[in-house]
Amino acid sequence: MKSQLKILLAVVSITASVLLSSCEAVRPFQKSYLNEEEMQLSARKVQSFEMNFESYREGAAGATGGKMGGGCGCN
Amino acid sequence: MLVACAVATTAMGQTTKTATKTRRARELSPAEVNILGSYYSQDGDHSPVTGGVGTEQLTDVTPTIIVNVPLDTVTNLNVNFGMDFYSSASTDKIDYNVSSASKSDTRTHLNVSLSRRNNARRIIKAITVGGSTEYDYQSVSVGANWAQSSSDGNRELSLGALAFFDSWSLIYPEELRGNGELLSTKRRQSYSLSATLSQVINRRMQASLSTDIVFQTGLLSTPFHRVYFKDRELPDIERLPDTRLKYPIGLRLNYYTSDYLTMRFFYRFYTDSWGMTANTLELETPVKIGPFFSFYPFYRYHTQAAAEYFAPYKEHSSTDTYYTSDYDLAGINSHKLGLGVRYSPLQGITRFGLPFSKKVTQLKGIELRAGNYWRSDGLKAFIISTDLNFTIPSR
Numbered sequence: 293m294k295s296q297l298k299i300l301l302a303v304v305s306i307t308a309s310v311l312l313s314s315c316e317a318v319r320p321f322q323k324s325y326l327n328e329e330e331m332q333l334s335a336r337k338v339q340s341f342e343m344n345f346e347s348y349r350e351g352a353a354g355a356t357g358g359k360m361g362g363g364c365g366c367n
Numbered sequence: 368m369l370v371a372c373a374v375a376t377t378a379m380g381q382t383t384k385t386a387t388k389t390r391r392a393r394e395l396s397p398a399e400v401n402i403l404g405s406y407y408s409q410d411g412d413h414s415p416v417t418g419g420v421g422t423e424q425l426t427d428v429t430p431t432i433i434v435n436v437p438l439d440t441v442t443n444l445n446v447n448f449g450m451d452f453y454s455s456a457s458t459d460k461i462d463y464n465v466s467s468a469s470k471s472d473t474r475t476h477l478n479v480s481l482s483r484r485n486n487a488r489r490i491i492k493a494i495t496v497g498g499s500t501e502y503d504y505q506s507v508s509v510g511a512n513w514a515q516s517s518s519d520g521n522r523e524l525s526l527g528a529l530a531f532f533d534s535w536s537l538i539y540p541e542e543l544r545g546n547g548e549l550l551s552t553k554r555r556q557s558y559s560l561s562a563t564l565s566q567v568i569n570r571r572m573q574a575s576l577s578t579d580i581v582f583q584t585g586l587l588s589t590p591f592h593r594v595y596f597k598d599r600e601l602p603d604i605e606r607l608p609d610t611r612l613k614y615p616i617g618l619r620l621n622y623y624t625s626d627y628l629t630m631r632f633f634y635r636f637y638t639d640s641w642g643m644t645a646n647t648l649e650l651e652t653p654v655k656i657g658p659f660f661s662f663y664p665f666y667r668y669h670t671q672a673a674a675e676y677f678a679p680y681k682e683h684s685s686t687d688t689y690y691t692s693d694y695d696l697a698g699i700n701s702h703k704l705g706l707g708v709r710y711s712p713l714q715g716i717t718r719f720g721l722p723f724s725k726k727v728t729q730l731k732g733i734e735l736r737a738g739n740y741w742r743s744d745g746l747k748a749f750i751i752s753t754d755l756n757f758t759i760p761s762r
Contacts, residue, residue, distance in 0.1 A: 338403060352643065
C-alpha cells in the first residue's frame with residue numbers, strides 16, 4: 293500500500309510538472325478552439341448516469357471531478 | 368419542467384431586484400435548466416445477494432433535473448433533484464418465500480449548492496448540501512469547494528472537501544434472521560478531499576489532473592449479501608473491514624484535432640487499502656457534422672485486481688475474518704462501447720412562453736447517448752441517457 297502511494301505521488305508530481313512546464317501562454321482571443329463545448333475538461337452531464345453505475349459495478353471510483361458516495365448501490 | 372422553470376424564474380425575480388440595488392446594473396447570465404433521464408438494464412449470474420451465484424437482473428429509470436440560477440452577477444444557485452425507480456431480481460432473493468420490499472424501490476436525491484465568484488481575485492467558493500433516501504438507506508452530505516484561476520486564465524486549481532453521513536436499515540437474509548443483530552453498527556461515514564489542476568497546454572490542447580483521498584468508516588459491507596463457505600452449510604452475511612482508504616488519480620486531456628474532430632481522453636489509476644488496484648481508460652471522439660450537430664463514439668476499458676476479501680461461491684473458509692462474494696470487488700475487466708449525438712443550434716431549437724411569466728424559455732440543445740457494457744464475469748448492461756438543455760433569460 294505504501295509503495296503504491298509513493299508511485300501515486302510520483303505520478304502526480306511528474307504529470308503536474310509536465311502540465312505546468314510544457315505549455316505556451318495562450319491569450320483570451322486565441323482560445324476559440326479551447327472554448328468549444330466538446331473541449332470542456334469535465335464529464336458531460338448526460339454521462340453522470342453511466343459514471344454512477346460504473347462506480348457500483350466496479351470497485352474503483354473517483355478522480356473524475358465529481359462527487360463520490362451517497363446511495364448504497366447494493367443491488 | 369414547469370416546476371423547475373417556476374423555481375428558476377421566481378428565484379431570479381426576487382434576486383434581480385436586490386442585485387440592481389447593490390451592484391452596477393449588468394446583464395445576468397440566463398438561468399439554465401437541464402432535464403435528464405436514463406434507462407439502465409443489466410443481467411448477470413453472480414448476484415452477491417445469493418452468494419455470488421444467481422441472477423443480477425436489474426432495471427433503473429432515473430429522471431433528474433438540474434437548475435442553475437444566477438442570483439446576481441457573482442452568485443449562483445445550483446439545485447439537482449432526481450429519482451431512481453429500480454426493480455431488482457436479486458434483492459428479491461433476500462427472502463426466498465415472500466417477495467421482499469427491495470424487489471422494486473425508489474431512491475430520491477437532492478443536492479443544493481451555492482457558489483460565489485470574486486472576479487478581482489479570480490476565486491470561486493462554493494458550499495453544497497445534499498441528501499438521498501431509499502427504503503433501507505439514507506444519506507446526508509455537506510461539502511465545500513474553492514477554486515482559483517491564474518491571471519491569464521490558463522490555469523485553475525480547485526480544492527474540495529465532502530462528507531457523507533449514511534445510515535442503513537439492517538435487513539438480513541431470511542435464514543439468518545432471529546439471532547439478534549449480526550452487525551455492530553448501521554452507520555457509514557465517507558470523507559473525501561479532492562484536488563484538480565487544470566492547465567491550457569496550447570491553443571488546441573488542455574488537460575486536468577484530479578486526485579481524491581477518500582476515507583470510509585462504519586458499515587462498509589451490505590447486510591443482505593450472503594457468503595457461502597466450502598466448510599459449512601449455513602451461509603453468513605458479507606463481512607468487510609470497517610475502514611477503507613481510496614486513492615484515485617485521473618488525467619483528462621482534450622485535443623482539438625480539426626474543425627471536425629476532437630479527441631477527449633481520460634485515464635485513471637486507483638488503489639485502496641483493501642488491496643484493489645485498477646486502471647481505467649476512456650476515449651471519446653466527437654465528430655462535427657455542420658456547426659450545430661455532432662456525434663461522438665466512445666470506448667472505455669477498465670481492469671481491476673480483486674480486493675483481498677473476495678472469493679467466489681463456496682470458496683471462502685468460515686474461519687476467515689472478512690469475506691465477500693460480490694463480483695463488484697472481484698478481479699475483472701470491462702468494456703463499454705457507445706455513441707452519443709448532440710444538437711445545439713446557436714439560436715436554440717425552439718422557444719416557448721411560460722405560464723405566469725413574460726419570459727421566453729429556449730430549448731437550447733438536445734443530447735442523446737447510449738452504450739453497451741460487458742464485464743468479464745458475464746455481466747452485461749445497456750444504458751441510454753438524454754439531456755434537454757433549456758435557458759431562461761434573466762430579464
